[in-house]
Each structure stands twice: as C-alpha cells, then as structure tokens.
Amino acid sequence: MSKKEWPLWEVFIRSKQGLNHKHVGSLRAADSTMAIENARDVYTRRSEGISIWVIESNNVFANDSSESDALFEPADSKIYRHPTFYDVPDGISHM
Amino acid sequence: MEKQKALYEYVLRLADDSLILGHRVSEWCGHGPILEEDIALTNLALDLIGQATSLLNYAGELEGKGRDGDALAFLRYEREYKNLLLVEQTNGDFGKTIMRQFLFDAFRKPLFEKLQHSSDQHLAAIAEKSLKETKYHLKHTSEWVIRLGDGTEESHNRIQESLDALWKYTNEIFYKDDVDSVLIAENIIPSSEEIKAEWTKTINDVLEQATLTIPSNNWIQEGGRKGFHTEALGYLLAEMQYMQRAYPNMTW
Numbered sequence: 001m002s003k004k005e006w007p008l009w010e011v012f013i014r015s016k017q018g019l020n021h022k023h024v025g026s027l028r029a030a031d032s033t034m035a036i037e038n039a040r041d042v043y044t045r046r047s048e049g050i051s052i053w054v055i056e057s058n059n060v061f062a063n064d065s066s067e068s069d070a071l072f073e074p075a076d077s078k079i080y081r082h083p084t085f086y087d088v089p090d091g092i093s094h095m
Numbered sequence: 096m097e098k099q100k101a102l103y104e105y106v107l108r109l110a111d112d113s114l115i116l117g118h119r120v121s122e123w124c125g126h127g128p129i130l131e132e133d134i135a136l137t138n139l140a141l142d143l144i145g146q147a148t149s150l151l152n153y154a155g156e157l158e159g160k161g162r163d164g165d166a167l168a169f170l171r172y173e174r175e176y177k178n179l180l181l182v183e184q185t186n187g188d189f190g191k192t193i194m195r196q197f198l199f200d201a202f203r204k205p206l207f208e209k210l211q212h213s214s215d216q217h218l219a220a221i222a223e224k225s226l227k228e229t230k231y232h233l234k235h236t237s238e239w240v241i242r243l244g245d246g247t248e249e250s251h252n253r254i255q256e257s258l259d260a261l262w263k264y265t266n267e268i269f270y271k272d273d274v275d276s277v278l279i280a281e282n283i284i285p286s287s288e289e290i291k292a293e294w295t296k297t298i299n300d301v302l303e304q305a306t307l308t309i310p311s312n313n314w315i316q317e318g319g320r321k322g323f324h325t326e327a328l329g330y331l332l333a334e335m336q337y338m339q340r341a342y343p344n345m346t347w
Contacts, residue, residue, distance in 0.1 A: 027131050038131035
C-alpha cells in the first residue's frame with residue numbers, strides 16, 4: 001500500500017451574505033474535483049456557503065516572516081494614511 | 096389490492112431502503128479512510144436516515160394503526176423489513192461501501208425524479224427534497240468508483256471484486272408485484288422499466304470510465320421486498336434495535 005499522501009488544498013468559501021470568498025481551512029484530496037466535494041462535505045454542512053474555491057497549497061506563496069519588520073513596521077508610523085483627520089458634518093450617519 | 100394498502104407497502108419499501116442503508120453507512124462514523132471522507136459518509140448516512148424518518152412517519156399514517164416512524168423503525172421483526180438485499184450487505188472495505196452506494200444511488204436518482212411528480216402529494220414532496228441529496232450522493236459515489244476502478248492495480252482489483260459480489264443483488268432493484276401495478280395505474284409511481292433504462296445507462300457510463308467489467312455470471316438473489324433477508328440483516332437489527340428492546344419507550 002502506498003504511504004504517499006494526497007496533496008493539500010486551501011479552501012475558500014463565499015457565504016450567502018459575503019461578497020468575497022474567505023479562507024476557511026485546508027484539506028487533502030487527490031485532485032480538484034474531489035477537493036471541491038470534500039470541501040462541500042467538511043466546510044458547508046451547516047449552510048456556510050454558496051460557492052467554493054480550492055487551490056493547491058503548493059501554489060500559495062507567502063512572505064518571509066523574518067522580513068516582517070521591513071515589510072510592515074514602516075506603515076505603523078504613517079498615521080496620516082488613515083482618513084481620520086476629517087471632521088464629519090453633523091447629520092451624516094453610518095460613517 | 097386496495098390503493099391505500101399498496102401505498103403503505105410501497106412507502107415502507109422506500110423507507111426501509113433508506114433506513115437500513117443509512118444505518119450501514121453510519122457504521123463508518125469515526126472509521127473513514129480519511130477525515131474528509133469520514134465526514135462525507137456521515138453526511139450521507141444522515142441524509143438517508145432523514146429520508147427514512149419522513150417516509151416511515153408517512154407509512155405510519157397510511158397504515159392508520161397508531162404506529163409512528165419510531166415504532167416502525169425499531170419495533171418490527173426481521174421478516175417485516177422490506178428493504179432490498181443490496182442495502183443490508185455488510186460494509187466490507189471502503190470500495191465495497193462505495194460500490195453498494197453507487198448501485199443504489201443510480202436507481203434512487205431517476206426514481207425520485209419521477210416520484211416528485213407523483214399524484215400523491217405527500218410522496219411527491221418527500222421525493223423532491225430527497226432528490227437534491229441523492230444527486231450529490233450519486234455524483235460523489237460515481238467519482239469514487241471511477242477513481243478506484245481506474246486507479247492503482249490494487250484499487251481496481253478490489254472494487255472489481257466488490258462489483259462481482261454485489262451484482263447478484265441488483266436485479267431485485269426492479270422487483271415488481273401487485274403493489275407496483277396498483278400504484279402505476281393510479282399515476283402514483285413510475286414504471287420500473289423507465290427507471291431501469293436510466294439506471295443501466297448510468298451504470299454503463301460510470302463503469303466504462305472506471306475500466307470495470309459487469310460480471311457475466313447472471314446468478315440473481317432476491318427476497319428483501321417480501322421480507323426474506325440475508326444473514327446480514329439480523330445482526331444490523333440487533334444493534335439498531337437494542338436500546339428500544341432493552342428499555343422500551345425510552346427517549347432522550
């Protein structure tokens with residue numbers, strides 16, 4: 001018997017209310033068809049979604065976490081990039 | 096045969112197919128070959144038991160003797176169960192479970208497609224709801240039959256053995272007696288010829304893709320629709336009914 005494991009897939013689900021697909025987890029499957037069926041059974045059994053995307057985890061590229069300082073910290077001191085310096089006139093709700 | 100009696104018998108047959116197969120598949124819970132498939136099988140078992148609940152409750156109403164779905168599920172004797180011999184067969188390996196389910200789903204899908212237009216409204220409503228579940232079951236089992244059949248040498252040989260072992264029970268799927276004739280005349284159920292044509296097409300298509308061969312041995316075995324079962328059913332009922340037999344009327 002082969003001990004080789006099936007490839008890992010990342011699963012993205014779009015909920016009824018949501019506009020975008022959200023990452024919900026991962027699973028193993030032999031190919032994309034079975035990955036979608038497995039995602040249906042594992043991640044939508046409580047009506048969580050109306051659309052499923054799967055992508056082989058091999059195809060996901062991530063940043064190097066040791067470079068976090070260089071990548072993300074410079075933004076911390078640039079508070080002027082947030083639109084928080086405007087006075088919102090009275091009577092404007094939902095802001 | 097009177098229509099009401101025929102309908103009771105027919106609904107009981109559908110119900111028992113769902114109940115017994117549902118119980119069989121539920122035996123996989125916690126034992127699936129991989130986590131993903133364990134959940135898939137459990138979902139499938141729950142769908143079948145849900146169908147059995149609706150059908151058995153309806154059968155109880157038709158019978159009119161005050162028995163509800165629970166009484167019919169748990170308090171009958173072996174000879175009173177009218178399920179197909181196919182569905183009571185033991186799980187075997189994963190391939191055998193999948194093959195048993197595939198042979199059944201290929202029948203249930205066209206059956207529910209027709210039954211949703213039944214002149215009996217209650218049966219039509221149950222069929223419409225069950226059809227959506229059954230379409231997925233058939234898709235899932237077809238994909239697996241193809242992958243196991245057209246997979247490795249070992250998976251091919253093992254699922255071919257399962258097909259060989261189960262084939263003799265498939266003729267009974269299209270068993271027909273007075274019950275069917277009465278209901279066909281009333282437009283309550285479709286003729287078995289219509290269903291058989293679709294079943295045969297699905298079986299041929301999928302088995303061809305799976306590189307599997309239909310056994311040439313034409314030995315057939317049947318009896319389930321009349322209450323004559325294989326050895327397998329008694330053990331299943333002993334486990335399924337234990338709680339109600341040991342503690343009558345218990346609930347939780």
